[in-house]
Amino acid sequence: MNSDIESKTDMEGYKAGxxxxxxxxxxGKSTLMNHLIGQKIAITSNKPQTTRNKIQTVYTCDHGxxxxxxxxxxxxxxxxxxxxxxNVASSSxxxxxxxxxxxxxxxxxxxxERTIIDKLKDRKTPVILVINKIDTIKGPEVLAxxxxxxxxxxxxxxxxxxxxKETGLQDLIDTIFKYMPEGSPFYDxxxxxxxxxxxxxxxxxxxxxLRSLDEEIPHGxxxxxxxMNFDKGLCSIDATIVCEKDSHKGIIxxxxxxxxxxIGSLARPDxxxxxxxxxxxxxxxxxxxxxxxxxxxxxxxxYNPKEI
Numbered sequence: 001m002n003s004d005i006e007s008k009t010d011m012e013g014y015k016a017g018x019x020x021x022x023x024x025x026x027x028g029k030s031t032l033m034n035h036l037i038g039q040k041i042a043i044t045s046n047k048p049q050t051t052r053n054k055i056q057t058v059y060t061c062d063h064g065x066x067x068x069x070x071x072x073x074x075x076x077x078x079x080x081x082x083x084x085x086x087n088v089a090s091s092s093x094x095x096x097x098x099x100x101x102x103x104x105x106x107x108x109x110x111x112x113e114r115t116i117i118d119k120l121k122d123r124k125t126p127v128i129l130v131i132n133k134i135d136t137i138k139g140p141e142v143l144a145x146x147x148x149x150x151x152x153x154x155x156x157x158x159x160x161x162x163x164x165k166e167t168g169l170q171d172l173i174d175t176i177f178k179y180m181p182e183g184s185p186f187y188d189x190x191x192x193x194x195x196x197x198x199x200x201x202x203x204x205x206x207x208x209x210l211r212s213l214d215e216e217i218p219h220g221x222x223x224x225x226x227x228m229n230f231d232k233g234l235c236s237i238d239a240t241i242v243c244e245k246d247s248h249k250g251i252i253x254x255x256x257x258x259x260x261x262x263i264g265s266l267a268r269p270d271x272x273x274x275x276x277x278x279x280x281x282x283x284x285x286x287x288x289x290x291x292x293x294x295x296x297x298x299x300x301x302x303y304n305p306k307e308i
């Protein structure tokens with residue numbers, strides 16, 4: 001065992017536990033997690049269903065460690081990939097020490113929120129309601145949101161935050177630690193995520209495609225890293241962007257390859273920061289019709305229902 005971990009286990013009152021972050025699409029789950037750990041691991045965009053897999057990250061301080069599980073937004077699925085994403089989110093609330101439920105600052109509780117309430121209200125796990133994006137409303141309006149949700153179920157705590165503005169994040173960390181059990185850390189203090197570097201690189205490329213492409217295309221793309229090699233301070237990556245339609249392939253490539261070049265140029269700096277060296281990135285585009293309804297292809301692109 002790492003000596004740093006051994007020394008921390010001797011500290012009286014050290015706490016360590018797992019926390020699942022759930023919510024509907026686009027409420028800011030990945031943004032919150034990235035800001036809590038102080039590093040970008042989960043990709044973000046203004047398009048729903050950006051996160052597809054459970055992403056595990058680690059926050060460590062002198063008195064404890066929190067392992068966060070970022071999850072896909074809970075939504076009404078339209079294909080096997082959608083079903084997989086909802087199952088990932090639903091399974092993440094099992095066997096954790098606390099659940100963070102992120103909501104937007106509104107007094108309207110829709111069908112999506114009620115689905116989540118049904119999943120949470122009978123569980124014994126502490127549920128912390130996190131009202132995100134409070135920078136978009138006036139201060140007194142937060143009280144009305146709190147009052148609305150308090151009537152729906154009993155929460156262990158309610159914490160208003162703005163993940164984007166980093167408002168209330170320390171209060172949220174302090175609140176989470178109230179519900180963490182005493183115990184040894186699960187990871188050494190330098191660990192930030194359990195995600196393989198190849199997987200993070202693929203997600204960075206997918207993020208840049210999400211932010212660059214038209215509305216109808218992003219849901220139907222996946223990214224696979226075909227090769228990733230390090231040699232003399234250079235990381236060479238071959239990656240394939242997979243789409244479902246021939247017409248989408250042309251849009252992703254763009255006139256004279258302009259869109260594909262744009263996606264690559266946007267992804268390269270983030271990947272260089274990830275790997276710590278220069279990156280040579282080569283992108284390809286392939287069509288795999290209806291891959292989101294194929295168990296075999298979903299598994300190939302990192303979405304394996306059997307692992308849930």
